[in-house]
Amino acid sequence: MLHILGLGNSVLSLTLSTLLIAFWAMWPTKKWDPRGQFCYVTGGSSGLGLALAVALTGRGAHVTIVARNEERLAKALAEIEANRQNPNQILRSYSYSLTDPEASQAALGAASEDHDHKYPDAVFLCAGAATPGFFVEEDAKSMQKGMDNTYWIQAYTALAYAKHLARKQTQGKLVFTSSLLGYMSLIGYSTYAPGKHALRGLAETLRSELILYNSSVHIMFPGNIDSPGYEEENRTKPKITLEIESTDRPTAPDVLAKELIDGVRRGDFHIAPDMLSNIFRSSTMGATPHQNVLLDAFYAGIGWIGLPLWRRSVDSKVLGHREEHKEYLQTRDFFKSTA
Template identity: 85%
Template sequence: MLQYLGLENGVITLILSTLVLALWKMWPTKKWDPRGQFCYVTGGSSGLGLAVAIALTKRGAHVTIVARNEERLAKALAELEKTRQSSNQILRSYSFSLTDADASHAALEAASKDHGNKYPDTVFMCAGAARPGFFVEEDAKSMQKGMDNTYWIQAYTALAYTKQLVRSQTSGKLVFTCSILGYMSLIGYSTYSPGKHALRGLAESLRSELILYNSSVHIMFSGNIDSPGYVEENRTKPKITLEIESTDKPTAPDVLAKELINGVQRGDFHIAPDMLSNIIRSSTTGATPHHNVLLDVLYALIGWIGLPLWRRGVDSTVLKHRKEHKDYLATRGFFKSTD
């Protein structure tokens, strides 16, 4: 994607490095320490969720992972056991379907019993899935499933956790995982991006509301993640989308896990793990709190120049596929459909 921006990486790096050095003392100090904290991770059996769980375990946290597949959960828990820092750490796994509200509540209840009915100090919501495709081939069922796997799978956990925080009159942290497709979108993500935009809206609302309860909200916007989920989504991803993303190398889960935890420690609301996500974040900030005003202005300036060029390149790529796309729909029998 950076190739579309029409900017030299060396120049950008030099400018950013200079500003970072000049403004180093303006950055907030790390305050949150996961050591000894009860951390709850959804989607913890693979990909980013597992990487976050491992990173937290290495930092001395008590970690509970939740996912649907029991076999993968067992393997993931074994990975956590290899990285435990002390015999006192409580490491657990539970199998629940988190696209169901009652199951999301039950999962938190089960996890809390391991801690004397104490609810998690921090909830990391990493569960989710994408099934890219063309909007004209979707139906009501696939659209609902898209929202289930992008929005409700995190929103139900957030709802259950928030209720218990307030009822128990304790404070905590809600950490959502989103995507840069929660800032913008492109062809192929019509059942994925809407749910990610909705997650941003939920996080914005909760950040304001949870001030009442001395609790914080964080949300990370990452690019593609080198995970089993990424391999699976590429099976249905349109050829046009694959071409647009061809220059974007997916990021390793452990790298993103580190950036996510560091962002929580800094107290960032919107966590941008790399330069590209920072450019898009700063270009779409609106009323969202800034990280560092001067750096955000620089990022926004780069975006103001580069993002329109990127979008023009994307549109050009899409148009080149017009005839091929029409032929594809014809072979699928789309034009004979009565939908």
């Protein structure tokens, strides 16, 4: 009897502790304000990067965007300027190839010159690209390009910024953009999902390391984004992948930009912009910090039931595509090749 009472008291204590943690997580704290902050946005010429730069400008931040295409950069900067809140805001654009480590370092240095050599208060890494296809059709070059355009394009800038934080012993914010495919993956994303998973690993590591410099790390996991990049990737996306995603509606970049800023302001580490990404987040948390214990348990419960059903449905569609896939490979002379 005493054993049962002791167990009951332990369960009651655990329940009360869980509720206290949940309420503490929901308690309002001082939020990050981008007004007057120097914000650096990669991939800022289109899509999420541009929407984010516009939103930050509208909140009174100094904004520098970096991308490769100078023509798109000029158009993007004009759009950003249209959202200027005061004449003192510094709004700039720079053209650099961020898949190169030296160029990534040079871009940060060039941007800092506009601020008396002060590095950004917050770095938002939105650059990236996808070229979906079947893994069996890839080669070493295309696999490397996939990592360049998903992982290294953000990791090089993160490295340059982290070195600055350490050398100057100053604080900052480092914000990665992964993908829902950074939590899971499916057919067609063999050169995209690995880099997005790798970004999560890097962010998890840096969240711990950059505590040394009183700096924060954040990472967002959006689904498909209604952007020029999404239209471009659909050109090479396998038919079966398009079929699996046929019920998904891409999210507008400005909606995701708001979710990203709000997540950073709250101090969220993993930023899941919708219910589906929250289900995957809570179902694959590992040692990732909770946002709200009760909500995370709720999302994880849905995932425990729903995700196996979803995966079974996906596998069924893939198997149903087997004969069509074989015919496709034949038309590409795949079986004749020895490479």
